[in-house]
Amino acid sequence: MAAVTAALLELEDAHARLAGAPVLDGADLSVRPGEVVALCGPNGAGKSSAIRAGLGLLPLSRGAARLGGDEVRRLSERARGARAAYLPQERSIAWNLPAVEVAALGAPFLAGAAALDRARAALDEVGIGHLADRGVGEMSGGERARVLLARALVVDAPLLIADEPIAGLDPDAQLLVLERLRARADAGGGVLVSLHDLTLAARYADRLVVMSRGRVAADGPPTEALSPAVLRSAFNLDGVWLEALDGPLLAARRLHQG
Numbered sequence: 001m002a003a004v005t006a007a008l009l010e011l012e013d014a015h016a017r018l019a020g021a022p023v024l025d026g027a028d029l030s031v032r033p034g035e036v037v038a039l040c041g042p043n044g045a046g047k048s049s050a051i052r053a054g055l056g057l058l059p060l061s062r063g064a065a066r067l068g069g070d071e072v073r074r075l076s077e078r079a080r081g082a083r084a085a086y087l088p089q090e091r092s093i094a095w096n097l098p099a100v101e102v103a104a105l106g107a108p109f110l111a112g113a114a115a116l117d118r119a120r121a122a123l124d125e126v127g128i129g130h131l132a133d134r135g136v137g138e139m140s141g142g143e144r145a146r147v148l149l150a151r152a153l154v155v156d157a158p159l160l161i162a163d164e165p166i167a168g169l170d171p172d173a174q175l176l177v178l179e180r181l182r183a184r185a186d187a188g189g190g191v192l193v194s195l196h197d198l199t200l201a202a203r204y205a206d207r208l209v210v211m212s213r214g215r216v217a218a219d220g221p222p223t224e225a226l227s228p229a230v231l232r233s234a235f236n237l238d239g240v241w242l243e244a245l246d247g248p249l250l251a252a253r254r255l256h257q258g
């Protein structure tokens, strides 16, 4: 009998409010082992809120949030940290520590040398191995963003959640990072990644979830989820998918305002 694989993260009819206004309004979301799920939607649609709810960082007023099959609010912070690595959208690092030490913070339970080895490997993975010993206060914004991604890659957890990991990265680094996330999923992990670049989302994700006004407007194979109707209603775009050499390519223009 085939075993049913539990979702690594699940939101079911999730409702949440911030400052008196709804930010999640009945959102459903799941991530399973082996898949990259791209979370897309316009600014303010609720992507970060959905991620934070799944991690137990944003309490729900109604509905359920489960991490690794258990209700997230019943899990200790340590248990949450063991179930999901998280790269938040916020990219600041307070202390000017060497990149390798910042990345090693992702493996607090490993002995120092083992954590530093893993951190160096992760910095290599994101293309900045040569900056491992440089202070993060002496780096460009994109380099610092990659250090934080390396810290998330160091975490030994079945699920990796990355909130806009390619924002501010150069084109080569964007593709490199998405390749690394793809490789994590191909090795059996689950990946939830919020992205604004719809073409890249379509190329690297197995499934694409479109959020709009705190709800899920579409969930499915990327170019099906981003249908012309959804592009119109959620993104204000008049768009079509073209088939290019490297995969689907979105050709879109802004809809004229009435």
Ligand SMILES: Nc1ncnc2c1ncn2[C@@H]1O[C@H](COP(=O)(O)OP(=O)(O)OP(=O)(O)O)[C@@H](O)[C@H]1O
Pocket: 018, 019, 023, 041, 042, 043, 044, 045, 046, 047, 048, 049, 050, 089
């Ligand atoms: N701390 C807060 N207090 C009050 N409202 C908030 C707060 N954080 C976010 N919001 C509101 O919640 C809604 C959802 O925000 P969220 O950050 O989840 O959107 P998002 O889809 O991740 O957007 P973006 O693409 O801009 O990062 C927005 O309307 C936003 O203004």
